[in-house]
Amino acid sequence: MVRRQGLALAARRRDGPCHPLVRTIATPPGGLTAQVVDLGRGTPEEFEAHATDLSGRIALVRHELMFVAGTIHRRRKYLAALEAGAVGFLIAGPLPGRPVAGSSVSMVNVAVGQPRALRRSAAADSGVMPAAGMPAPFYPASTRTLLFDLPGRTEECIVVSAHVDGHDGGESAMDNASGLASLLAATRALAPLVKDFRRGVRLAFFSVEEWALTGSAQYVQGLAQAERQRIALNVNLDSVGGSPNLAALSSGFPGLEPFLLRVAEMSGIPLRTVRPLMQNSDHANFALAGIPALRLVAGFDDPGANLRYVLTPADTRDKVCRGGAEAIRHPDLGHRRRRLQRRAPKGRSLAHNVRQLEYRR
Ligand SMILES: [Zn+2]
Numbered sequence: 330m331v332r333r334q335g336l337a338l339a340a341r342r343r344d345g346p347c348h349p350l351v352r353t354i355a356t357p358p359g360g361l362t363a364q365v366v367d368l369g370r371g372t373p374e375e376f377e378a379h380a381t382d383l384s385g386r387i388a389l390v391r392h393e394l395m396f397v398a399g400t401i402h403r404r405r406k407y408l409a410a411l412e413a414g415a416v417g418f419l420i421a422g423p424l425p426g427r428p429v430a431g432s433s434v435s436m437v438n439v440a441v442g443q444p445r446a447l448r449r450s451a452a453a454d455s456g457v458m459p460a461a462g463m464p465a466p467f468y469p470a471s472t473r474t475l476l477f478d479l480p481g482r483t484e485e486c487i488v489v490s491a492h493v494d495g496h497d498g499g500e501s502a503m504d505n506a507s508g509l510a511s512l513l514a515a516t517r518a519l520a521p522l523v524k525d526f527r528r529g530v531r532l533a534f535f536s537v538e539e540w541a542l543t544g545s546a547q548y549v550q551g552l553a554q555a556e557r558q559r560i561a562l563n564v565n566l567d568s569v570g571g572s573p574n575l576a577a578l579s580s581g582f583p584g585l586e587p588f589l590l591r592v593a594e595m596s597g598i599p600l601r602t603v604r605p606l607m608q609n610s611d612h613a614n615f616a617l618a619g620i621p622a623l624r625l626v627a628g629f630d631d632p633g634a635n636l637r638y639v640l641t642p643a644d645t646r647d648k649v650c651r652g653g654a655e656a657i658r659h660p661d662l663g664h665r666r667r668r669l670q671r672r673a674p675k676g677r678s679l680a681h682n683v684r685q686l687e688y689r690r
Contacts, residue, residue: 347419348430348498350403351540356417363387363416371406376413384414392420392429394637395609396568396576396629422641430496430539430640472536474544479520481529485559488531489515490545490611491566492538498642503635507570507627507649509534528561535611538567545611549618563622565612570649571635572628576601578609579623580616589623603629 364386368375371390376383388410393400403420410418422429472494478486491508495501516532523530535544549557562585569575579585579602586602593600606616607624615622628634635648 387417
C-alpha cells in the first residue's frame with residue numbers, strides 16, 4: 330500500500346532508490362532532511378556508543394539475514410533509534426544500489442537505501458551526511474484469508490498454512506511462492522488419504538503476513554476456545570525454497586521435535602529442528618495462543634543460501650532451487666511411499682503407516 334520512493338543524499342549530490350518499510354509513517358510534506366549517523370549493523374553496543382549523536386538525526390543500520398540464530402530484528406533497531414531521539418530510520422540492503430523491503434515496524438519515518446552510497450566518507454561531517462526522505466502515502470485496501478477443509482474421521486484438524494502476500498521489489502518467489510506451491514502440491518498428494526486420517530487438514534492461505542502477521546492474528550483471535558482445541562497442530566510453510574536444507578522452527582514446543590524427526594527419518598528428508606519461538610511468520614500466532622505450531626523454512630543458519638535475497642528485488646524464481654520445497658511437494662510421494670512401505674509391518678497399508686506418524690498433542 331506504499332509506493333516506491335526516492336532517497337536524496339545531499340552529501341553525494343545523488344538520488345537513490347529506496348522503499349518505505351511496511352507500516353511506516355509518512356515524512357512531513359516535502360520530505361525530511363537530516364544528517365545520517367551510520368551505526369553499522371545496528372547492535373545495542375553501536376547504538377550505545379552513538380547515544381549522543383542521534384537526537385534529531387537519521388539512524389542508518391544494515392539489513393541482516395533473518396533465518397539465523399542471533400539475528401537482530403529491524404524492530405529492535407528501530408526502537409533503539411526512537412529511544413535515542415532519531416527523527417528517521419534507514420536500513421541499507423545487501424545488494425548495492427537496490428532497496429530492501431521489510432515490515433513489522435511502526436511509526437518509522439524513512440526506510441532503506443544503498444549501502445555503498447550511504448557509506449561514510451571524508452566528505453561527510455564527522456561520519457554523518459544529510460539525507461532527505463520522501464513521503465510514504467497510505468490508502469485503504471482489503472484482502473482476505475482463504476480456508477479450505479479436507480475432513481478426517483474426527484473434528485480435529487491440522488492447519489497447514491502459507492502466506493499469499495509478498496513485497497513488491499521482486500517476485501517474492503522464495504517468500505512465499507515456494508511455500509504456496511508446496512502447500513498446493515502436498516495437498517494434492519494427501520487429499521485422497523485424509524478421509525481415513527483421525528484428523529482432517531485445514532488449508533489456510535493467509536494474507537497480510539508481511540504486515541506484522543495480521544491475517545493469521547485475526548484468524549486465531551477469532552477462534553472460539555472449542556475451535557482452538559480442535560486444532561492439533563499448525564504447520565506453516567514460509568520460504569521453503571532457496572536451499573536444499575530444511576529446518577523446522579518448533580516454537581518452544583519440545584514435544585514437536587521427536588515427532589518431526591521421526592517423520593523426517595521415515596521420509597528420508599534431512600531436517601534440522603530449532604526450538605526457540607521465532608515470531609517471523611504466521612505460526613507464531615498459533616504458538617502464542619497455545620496451539621502447537623511450527624514453521625518449515627529453508628536455508629536456516631546458512632548465510633550463503635539464496636534466502637539472503639528475501640525482501641530484496643532479487644527474490645526471483647531462479648533462486649528457488651530444488652531441495653527444501655521439493656522435499657515437501659514431491660509430486661507423487663513416490664520414494665516416500667516406498668520407504669514407508671518397506672518399514673510397514675507385514676500386511677499393513679500405506680495409510681496405516683501414515684497414521685503411525687500421527688502427532689500426539
Ligand atoms: Zn514469508
